[in-house]
Amino acid sequence: MLRFIVQRLLILPVLLILFSMIVFWLVDAPPGDYLTSYISNLAAGGSSIRGEQVEALRKQFGLDEPGYIRYLYWVQRLLQGDLGYSLEYLRPNADLIGERLVLTILLALFAFIITWIVAIPAGIYSATHQNSLLDYVFALLNYVGVATPNFMLALILMWFAFAYFGIGITGLFSPEFEQAPWSVARFIDLLKHIWVPGIVLGIAGTARLMRVMRANLLDELNKPYVVTARAKGMSEWALVIKYPVRLAFNPLVSTIGWYLPQLFSGSLIVATVMNLPNIGPLLLRALIQQDMYLAGSILLIYCLLTILGTLISDILLALLDPRIRMEES
Amino acid sequence: MKHKLLHTLAVIMILSMILGACATPTTEAPKPTAAPAQPTAAAPKPTAAPASKYKEAPQLAELVKAGKLPPVDQRLPENPAVVDAAEIGNYGGVWRRGTLGPSDYNGVNRVIDDALVIFSPDGASTVMKYAESVTPSADYTSWTLKLRKGSKWSNGDPFTTDDIMFWYKDVLQNKDLSPTLPPWVQNKDKSLVDIKQVDAVTTVWTYKDVHTTFLMELANAEYGDKNVPCFLPSKFLKQFHISYAKKEDLDKMVADAKFKTWTELFLLKISPFDTPERPGMAAWVAAPGSRISDQIFKLVRNPYFVGVDKAGNQLPYFDEVQLKFFADANALNLSAIAGELDQQERQIQLANYPVLKETSQKTGKYNIFLWTSLGGADADVTFNQTYTKDPDLGKLLANKDFRIALSHAINRKQIQDSFFLGTGEIRQPVAKKGHPYYPGDEYAFKYTEYNATLANQMLDKLGIDKKGADGYRLYANGKKVTLELSSANVLASSPDVAQLIVKDWQKVGIDAKVQIRERALHFSLRESNDLQAEIWNQDTAGFPFTGSTKYDVRSGIYGNTTYGPLWYNWYRTNGKEGVEPPAYIKEMVALIDHAKTVGPADQAKDAQQIFKLWVDNMVEIGTVGLTAIDQGVVVVNAKMKNVPPNLTKDWPLRTPGNGRPETWFYVP
Numbered sequence: 003m004l005r006f007i008v009q010r011l012l013i014l015p016v017l018l019i020l021f022s023m024i025v026f027w028l029v030d031a032p033p034g035d036y037l038t039s040y041i042s043n044l045a046a047g048g049s050s051i052r053g054e055q056v057e058a059l060r061k062q063f064g065l066d067e068p069g070y071i072r073y074l075y076w077v078q079r080l081l082q083g084d085l086g087y088s089l090e091y092l093r094p095n096a097d098l099i100g101e102r103l104v105l106t107i108l109l110a111l112f113a114f115i116i117t118w119i120v121a122i123p124a125g126i127y128s129a130t131h132q133n134s135l136l137d138y139v140f141a142l143l144n145y146v147g148v149a150t151p152n153f154m155l156a157l158i159l160m161w162f163a164f165a166y167f168g169i170g171i172t173g174l175f176s177p178e179f180e181q182a183p184w185s186v187a188r189f190i191d192l193l194k195h196i197w198v199p200g201i202v203l204g205i206a207g208t209a210r211l212m213r214v215m216r217a218n219l220l221d222e223l224n225k226p227y228v229v230t231a232r233a234k235g236m237s238e239w240a241l242v243i244k245y246p247v248r249l250a251f252n253p254l255v256s257t258i259g260w261y262l263p264q265l266f267s268g269s270l271i272v273a274t275v276m277n278l279p280n281i282g283p284l285l286l287r288a289l290i291q292q293d294m295y296l297a298g299s300i301l302l303i304y305c306l307l308t309i310l311g312t313l314i315s316d317i318l319l320a321l322l323d324p325r326i327r328m329e330e331s
Numbered sequence: 332m333k334h335k336l337l338h339t340l341a342v343i344m345i346l347s348m349i350l351g352a353c354a355t356p357t358t359e360a361p362k363p364t365a366a367p368a369q370p371t372a373a374a375p376k377p378t379a380a381p382a383s384k385y386k387e388a389p390q391l392a393e394l395v396k397a398g399k400l401p402p403v404d405q406r407l408p409e410n411p412a413v414v415d416a417a418e419i420g421n422y423g424g425v426w427r428r429g430t431l432g433p434s435d436y437n438g439v440n441r442v443i444d445d446a447l448v449i450f451s452p453d454g455a456s457t458v459m460k461y462a463e464s465v466t467p468s469a470d471y472t473s474w475t476l477k478l479r480k481g482s483k484w485s486n487g488d489p490f491t492t493d494d495i496m497f498w499y500k501d502v503l504q505n506k507d508l509s510p511t512l513p514p515w516v517q518n519k520d521k522s523l524v525d526i527k528q529v530d531a532v533t534t535v536w537t538y539k540d541v542h543t544t545f546l547m548e549l550a551n552a553e554y555g556d557k558n559v560p561c562f563l564p565s566k567f568l569k570q571f572h573i574s575y576a577k578k579e580d581l582d583k584m585v586a587d588a589k590f591k592t593w594t595e596l597f598l599l600k601i602s603p604f605d606t607p608e609r610p611g612m613a614a615w616v617a618a619p620g621s622r623i624s625d626q627i628f629k630l631v632r633n634p635y636f637v638g639v640d641k642a643g644n645q646l647p648y649f650d651e652v653q654l655k656f657f658a659d660a661n662a663l664n665l666s667a668i669a670g671e672l673d674q675q676e677r678q679i680q681l682a683n684y685p686v687l688k689e690t691s692q693k694t695g696k697y698n699i700f701l702w703t704s705l706g707g708a709d710a711d712v713t714f715n716q717t718y719t720k721d722p723d724l725g726k727l728l729a730n731k732d733f734r735i736a737l738s739h740a741i742n743r744k745q746i747q748d749s750f751f752l753g754t755g756e757i758r759q760p761v762a763k764k765g766h767p768y769y770p771g772d773e774y775a776f777k778y779t780e781y782n783a784t785l786a787n788q789m790l791d792k793l794g795i796d797k798k799g800a801d802g803y804r805l806y807a808n809g810k811k812v813t814l815e816l817s818s819a820n821v822l823a824s825s826p827d828v829a830q831l832i833v834k835d836w837q838k839v840g841i842d843a844k845v846q847i848r849e850r851a852l853h854f855s856l857r858e859s860n861d862l863q864a865e866i867w868n869q870d871t872a873g874f875p876f877t878g879s880t881k882y883d884v885r886s887g888i889y890g891n892t893t894y895g896p897l898w899y900n901w902y903r904t905n906g907k908e909g910v911e912p913p914a915y916i917k918e919m920v921a922l923i924d925h926a927k928t929v930g931p932a933d934q935a936k937d938a939q940q941i942f943k944l945w946v947d948n949m950v951e952i953g954t955v956g957l958t959a960i961d962q963g964v965v966v967v968n969a970k971m972k973n974v975p976p977n978l979t980k981d982w983p984l985r986t987p988g989n990g991r992p993e994t995w996f997y998v999p
Contacts, residue, residue, distance in 0.1 A: 032849070032851075033849060033851045033852050033855075034849070034850070034851025034852075034854075034855075035851075038850065038851035038854065039850070039851070040434065041854075041889055042819065042821055042850040042851075042854075042889075043434050043435075044437065044556060054510070054511035055511070055556075055558075058510045058511065061510075062594075062595065062598075084589065087589060087590075090432075090433050090434050091432075091433045091624040092433065092599055092602070092605050092624075093605075093622075093624055094589055098624070160665065164665070164668070164669055172662055172665065172666065177427075177627075177653075180626055180627050180655075181621075181625065181626065181627050181629070273658070274658045274659045274662070275659070275661075275662065276662070277657055277658055277659070277662040277666075279626050279656075283658030283659070286658070287432070287658060291434060
């Protein structure tokens with residue numbers, strides 16, 4: 003097991019170098035650079051900028067250098083633990099990401115918890131009561147949940163709240179707490195607001211997870227060991243929870259690590275639509291504005307977390323299911 | 332038994348899910364915020380300080396009482412700027428606005444309008460702000476600029492001519508900080524204007540040539556477009572300047588800020604939006620620690636602001652301006668519709684005008700004003716008259732009658748009704764009626780009549796009267812006449828209007844199509860003379876001589892000039908490259924140069940002549956203008972007063988800055 007983990011960790015730098023190249027190439031691929039998006043922003047605002055000014059800025063930002071030089075410069079900074087400087091915000095990228103990190107993770111955790119708390123019991127119920135009325139109701143809700151893009155759901159909720167209650171439900175804080183330092187009152191205020199985005203973000207995941215849980219469990223429930231246990235007089239509740247449910251968890255656990263990058267990414271579109279101050283809109287903006295070092299840094303962290311997440315999944319799986327532990331194979 | 336238990340559990344769960352979803356908007360959503368809209372203080376009362384000539388905000392009076400701030404008479408200059416407004420207001424309250432973040436910084440420049448001289452609400456003249464007077468010599472070669480004696484920066488430092496000379500000597504003449512000189516400080520021979528410091532308040536600016544546009548230029552010599560303002564807090568900035576700071580201190584600061592050179596650090600420290608400790612002169616300055624990249628950028632009252640109202644109350648009335656960062660313009664619009672923004676015109680979309688109007692009538696929370704520009708057109712078509720890729724098409728595009736025919740082919744009423752929601756007027760891109768530059772109705776509406784028959788007749792005479800099987804016109808050599816209208820897919824370059832225009836052109840037998848391009852690609856095609864036609868707006872009609880005016884073929888905005896890239900090259904290389912422009916273009920260039928050397932009355936004559944040539948030659952086909960599409964739909968809190976209902980908007984005017992936000996206030 004230990005050997006396996008060490009092996010995986012050793013590949014990490016190689017993967018990261020590869021990913022850093024791909025990320026940089028992708029971010030740099032669109033035509034133009036930060037300054038072309040900058041001047042067209044100015045143009046849309048009615049103003050215009052002189053050609054010499056643009057050239058001076060391009061030089062100042064180092065955007066006149068060829069791609070590989072800019073890549074090496076970026077990587078050199080990364081190796082010193084420096085995520086670089088945002089062209090648009092004129093601030094270190096690490097600060098920008100850092101100040102959004104707590105809220106991003108809180109929101110994602112909240113959605114994650116909603117998902118699991120609702121989906122697992124409902125999935126178990128659906129499987130043990132296959133083709134019952136409630137099972138069908140769950141199924142219908144599932145299809146609706148999966149089929150509705152969550153940004154659409156956000157828009158509908160926002161419209162509903164505005165049209166019938168005359169309130170806007172964007173953001174995560176009341177105006178008076180928006181900039182306040184963390185305090186109990188601010189946290190309570192956050193809890194008041196986090197529900198809507200939490201449910202919006204959780205709903206598709208809930209539906210998907212419920213279906214997977216149901217299907218996994220159905221596979222297990224008909225196996226001979228279940229019949230045997232039942233025949234031996236084991237209580238139904240204890241039986242289901244102790245054996246088939248545990249096995250049905252396997253495929254789910256194998257994907258739990260994927261939540262790690264999701265915790266960090268902050269659901270791009272929903273967060274943008276609902277104006278949530280997390281990392282999603284930061285990344286989207288950076289990509290649109292071609293603020294390449296900021297976008298690159300976020301994407302690279304995302305890659306790193308994906309790799310780590312997969313590793314965590316593997317480890318968890320091994321802990322949960324003795325059959326696939328490395329030592330025994 | 333167990334079965335039942337599970338059953339009950341599941342029922343409870345699904346019920347709570349449904350209830351949760353239904354109840355969410357009522358119980359969990361943020362409550363409507365009434366508080367910030369309410370003024371926090373009553374009408375200004377005379378302060379406790381004896382025999383004070385001026386009155387101040389209660390907020391500041393308390394600080395004075397506590398000994399933390401000098402009395403208001405000592406904070407104001409000897410001769411403060413008296414700001415005219417409809418009503419005398421109340422102190423207090425927060426002005427909530429929205430922004431799209433750091434790249435939307437010009438939105439903040441427009442609010443604070445941080446300049447020595449600014450434009451009047453109608454945009455026709457200039458008004459003194461931080462400057463006391465600006466007077467030209469009789470021959471308009473030199474200008475005497477006087478500051479207000481005793482005026483101070485927001486931290487209490489004296490504001491003197493040292494702050495102008497620091498800019499002139501240490502910034503403008505430092506090659507690292509200013510690699511190129513802005514045109515307005517240059518003489519015709521490209522040398523720098525001479526500025527003499529006479530005393531603590533007086534500077535004399537001497538040009539080698541006649542220079543009549545100085546006041547307009549001074550009004551834009553602030554932080555707009557991140558240009559370096561012509562007056563800087565020298566005492567604060569010297570610690571970051573290589574000529575004054577100790578090298579090791581500076582190096583350390585540069586390294587700490589993760590910059591490569593001191594100039595990057597210096598340019599950051601100049602920014603009033605990224606450096607909260609930088610002193611300012613505006614009515615509101617950044618709150619301690621607050622920056623434009625924050626979720627809410629807070630600007631607070633400047634206790635040393637030089638403006639007072641007619642009753643002697645120091646301005647501004649609002650305690651605070653809060654700019655909320657929206658990741659997306661639609662979210663900002665939604666917030667405005669919900670009445671969460673107290674005054675907002677920037678980023679408000681014309682498409683939301685009906686819902687805003689409806690909500691305003693229903694709730695009474697806010698009013699909607701429509702502000703319009705100085706003229707021009709909000710959508711127009713420009714043809715590339717030096718197009719060479721396809722010689723047949725190039726010849727057509729260069730033909731005035733072809734352009735006039737296509738102008739008549741456009742059904743402008745349809746564009747006005749469907750895209751501009753019936754607002755504005757059908758017109759050519761010239762100054763608006765009532766403006767001294769207005770060339771008259773004859774030109775403003777020339778060739779705007781929708782007449783497909785006339786268009787067809789005119790096109791028939793151009794040797795493209797034969798038509799192919801698909802009904803489109805053919806050249807004499809049998810090739811089909813095709814035309815591409817390029818749109819950069821930004822507000823100013825609307826693909827929707829382009830589609831309507833192209834359909835009208837197809838009806839007169841031109842196989843036209845819209846090509847929507849990524850903006851950078853659009854600009855690079857413009858530069859390389861590869862655009863055939865372009866849709867854009869004309870927003871420089873109020874300023875045909877200064878700035879990056881589109882009437883000047885030499886402006887080369889974003890790389891080149893759409894209507895004659897090769898003419899632009901001809902001027903740029905002094906005739907070595909490119910193509911010599913026709914007589915009317917040369918005449919326009921001469922008029923622009925002439926206007927910079929004469930007084931306002933003659934400038935108006937020059938401008939009218941420029942517009943006449945512009946329309947007669949159909950350089951740019953105007954469709955609809957004077958609409959509210961670009962920052963003209965204004966949401967105003969119903970309790971907010973003194974906001975002008977008919978303000979003239981334009982970027983050089985820094986609207987809403989020319990509407991004097993420092994005089995806006997809330998009634999209880």
